[in-house]
Amino acid sequence: MSANLMQMWLGQFDRGELDAEDAAASTVAEYEAHIAALERKVGQLTMELDLLKKTPRLRLVNNNDSSSIISGPKPAPSDEDATDRPAA
Template sequence: MSARGHYRRHSPQFKIQLCTDIRTGKLGRREALKTSNLSANLVQMWLTQFDRGELDKEDAAASTVAEYEAQIAALERKVGLLIMELDLLKKTPWLRLVSDSENSSIISGPKPAPFDGDAK
């Protein structure tokens, strides 16, 4: 049983840049193969995807995933802060905002001040 080598992964930006350089004539295929140490079949597959516009979709999907990961991290930080705040509130005794002599309700709060008459 032979040991297989690990697969290299190339970013969508690298693929797009390489295909753009080949298609514009900045770089020849053979030169790209030698400098990047890539197989001809792989470069041909990237060029086909590039011509169809599939590499741009892959790049957009990668950036969308990065945006989602950033949003998830921000939400996780917010949840952590809210949990810490809730734990702190659970540990502190309830403060009475209204004296014992006044009737109050959780919904309506303390009774309003007496009203002497109509507005003038």
């Protein structure tokens, strides 16, 4: 809220231009804006939740592969050109 707006409201109040009806209308407008923002957020979160529910869960390990919590899945077999030779 700007200082200029506050000064304008104080001037209106001093002149008797502000009454309870204007103050109530201002409060209602603020509440309606806040409610609209919250409704947009709920809509966004609902769409995200629906998307997450529809997305299949990724399987980290194939059912046919055995794995360990410590070592993870077995490594893929290497090409035929690669051989296990002792280090020279």
